[in-house]
Amino acid sequence: MLELYSLKKSFGQVNAVDDVTVTIEAGQMVGIIGRSGAGKSTLLRLVNRLIEPTNGSILFNGRDITKLWGRDLRLWRASCAMIFQQFNLVERMDVLTNVLIGRVAHQGPLSTVARRFREEERALAVQALDRLDLLSQALQKAGTLSGGQQQRVAIAKALVQRPEIMLADEPIASLDPANATRVMDALRKINREDGITVLVNLHTLDTARTYCDRIIAMRAGRIVFEGLPAELTRERLQAIYGIDGSDFELDESVTSTAIAPLTTSQSRQKTMA
Amino acid sequence: MTDLSLAIRNFETDYADARKSARRVQAVSTLLFLGAVLFSAYVGGFFAFTDVTLPSGERVSMLKIWAGLPRLGEYLEKTIPTLRFATLGSDLAEWFWRWETWLRLLWETILIAYAATVLGVFGGFLLSFLAARNLSPGRPVSVVVRRYLEIIRTVPEMVWALIFVFCFGVGPLAGVLAIGLHATGSLGKLYSEANENIDMRPLDGIKASGGNWFQQMRYGAVPQVIPNVISYTLLRFEINVRSSSIIGYVGAGGLGQEIRTAMSLQEYTDLSALFVIILFSMTVIDFLSERLRHRIIGISEHWT
Numbered sequence: 001m002l003e004l005y006s007l008k009k010s011f012g013q014v015n016a017v018d019d020v021t022v023t024i025e026a027g028q029m030v031g032i033i034g035r036s037g038a039g040k041s042t043l044l045r046l047v048n049r050l051i052e053p054t055n056g057s058i059l060f061n062g063r064d065i066t067k068l069w070g071r072d073l074r075l076w077r078a079s080c081a082m083i084f085q086q087f088n089l090v091e092r093m094d095v096l097t098n099v100l101i102g103r104v105a106h107q108g109p110l111s112t113v114a115r116r117f118r119e120e121e122r123a124l125a126v127q128a129l130d131r132l133d134l135l136s137q138a139l140q141k142a143g144t145l146s147g148g149q150q151q152r153v154a155i156a157k158a159l160v161q162r163p164e165i166m167l168a169d170e171p172i173a174s175l176d177p178a179n180a181t182r183v184m185d186a187l188r189k190i191n192r193e194d195g196i197t198v199l200v201n202l203h204t205l206d207t208a209r210t211y212c213d214r215i216i217a218m219r220a221g222r223i224v225f226e227g228l229p230a231e232l233t234r235e236r237l238q239a240i241y242g243i244d245g246s247d248f249e250l251d252e253s254v255t256s257t258a259i260a261p262l263t264t265s266q267s268r269q270k271t272m273a
Numbered sequence: 274m275t276d277l278s279l280a281i282r283n284f285e286t287d288y289a290d291a292r293k294s295a296r297r298v299q300a301v302s303t304l305l306f307l308g309a310v311l312f313s314a315y316v317g318g319f320f321a322f323t324d325v326t327l328p329s330g331e332r333v334s335m336l337k338i339w340a341g342l343p344r345l346g347e348y349l350e351k352t353i354p355t356l357r358f359a360t361l362g363s364d365l366a367e368w369f370w371r372w373e374t375w376l377r378l379l380w381e382t383i384l385i386a387y388a389a390t391v392l393g394v395f396g397g398f399l400l401s402f403l404a405a406r407n408l409s410p411g412r413p414v415s416v417v418v419r420r421y422l423e424i425i426r427t428v429p430e431m432v433w434a435l436i437f438v439f440c441f442g443v444g445p446l447a448g449v450l451a452i453g454l455h456a457t458g459s460l461g462k463l464y465s466e467a468n469e470n471i472d473m474r475p476l477d478g479i480k481a482s483g484g485n486w487f488q489q490m491r492y493g494a495v496p497q498v499i500p501n502v503i504s505y506t507l508l509r510f511e512i513n514v515r516s517s518s519i520i521g522y523v524g525a526g527g528l529g530q531e532i533r534t535a536m537s538l539q540e541y542t543d544l545s546a547l548f549v550i551i552l553f554s555m556t557v558i559d560f561l562s563e564r565l566r567h568r569i570i571g572i573s574e575h576w577t
Binding site: 081084086 | 484
């Protein structure tokens with residue numbers, strides 16, 4: 001269980017994340033939606049401790065994450081794997097090594113110099129690659145892969161971290177619809193099969209509706225909605241995305257990246273069954 | 274239509290104004306540049322006059338640079354050896370009469386450059402990560418390392434060599450340390466600039482997986498800069514061979530000591546022989562190093 005208490009992050013005068021208090025139950029797939037600049041990315045980076053909060057605290061299973069330091073901090077980062085919009089792979093290294101980088105938190109300095117990983121770790125990486133259908137590309141350079149493949153490499157890397165939480169920051173924002181679907185399917189499969197909590201930033205509403213158990217909406221650093229996807233009514237969406245005082249009609253199919261947005265309710269029923 | 278043409282007319286006026294002010298800036302800066310060149314030439318003594326005695330016995334005042342040019346030819350003429358077609362073999366043997374010593378010293382020169390390059394690569398590579406603004410673990414660290422690199426490369430190799438000859442005595446050790454120290458400073462600077470141009474996202478990815486600073490460098494930064502590092506290193510080796518061929522002038526090993534002897538004993542043809550040896554070996558090394566550089570950059574696509 002991940003608990004955030006009045007979490008705040010300021011960049012100068014701007015409060016990117018402002019007084020966020022929320023609880024994420026273990027094993028859920030939670031989508032975070034909101035306009036660009038609403039503070040979604042900052043929130044995920046705070047949880048992974050890539051950036052330091054100005055105020056507030058993060059608790060994971062009762063342990064205060066905000067106080068971690070040194071090796072404990074690195075182990076925490078390993079246990080909440082982060083997936084980035086731009087994949088953040090080392091393009092000049094092969095796919096297998098990129099996946100093995102998920103084990104760095106457990107690697108000594110000499111092995112780092114020699115780029116040596118234990119046999120079990122290599123087995124873990126190969127398993128993860130196989131699971132994401134990338135084993136045949138294992139020895140290719142990561143930079144030669146397509147965007148969708150690179151994002152799946154990033155997910156494989158996240159998997160070998162043996163995380164308890166996965167944080168995905170706009171994982172499909174730079175992908176075409178077919179690859180976006182594959183990536184989201186992979187994330188949901190990991191969530192269902194491995195019981196890993198997934199926290200995913202999305203800017204397409206229908207994706208959030210299709211894949212997530214719960215949805216958190218942010219606006220100007222604050223949480224303005226938290227609940228089931230079905231509870232996201234037109235009025236609430238207006239409050240989340242609307243431009244103040246203007247007549248604004250949101251058409252979900254316009255912003256959609258899914259291949260068949262109209263079947264969202266069907267596919268949702270299928271996964272819930 | 275009238276609206277459009279009005280917009281176009283307005284644009285044309287603005288464009289003409291912009292062009293005019295650009296031309297003005299260009300003219301002014303050209304004048305400033307010319308002025309600066311003339312001023313520094315004046316300070317440098319380019320327009321100084323000197324008194325010269327003509328063959329007729331008349332003394333005239335003359336531009337120093339004009340008066341001095343013939344002397345350059347005179348000096349070069351003295352270094353030209355006598356080579357006759359009939360006795361070419363023995364003439365060449367006389368020109369390169371100390372070839373055994375020179376060859377040994379040439380070998381020593383190249384080894385000095387090689388050892389110094391290795392030193393420079395080690396020091397420069399390690400320090401470059403601390404010096405790079407985007408990678409340094411802390412601002413004070415990067416400032417200190419940058420200043421250190423600046424100091425060791427600002428002091429000329431000759432001065433380092435003098436200091437090390439004083440410490441460690443005459444011989445190649447002083448040369449290796451002097452050139453190695455200078456190379457550390459230069460390579461550290463070049464490497465750190467390569468480091469500053471890398472994509473930081475992979476490092477973020479490694480950090481997010483629990484990697485420490487060292488691991489971020491090893492996995493995130495090193496693979497990105499390897500081609501640059503190899504290319505700079507080979508270039509530096511070429512430069513170091515040039516340096517080590519003169520560094521013996523102050524007693525730090527290599528061919529330079531022969532240049533000094535030849536100059537002080539006014540053995541002009543020895544000077545030209547040494548010049549030919551250095552020119553020839555530099556050409557060969559430059560050629561080989563360039564080939565190697567292109568080869569390795571091709572191969573290094575597979576290194577990480």
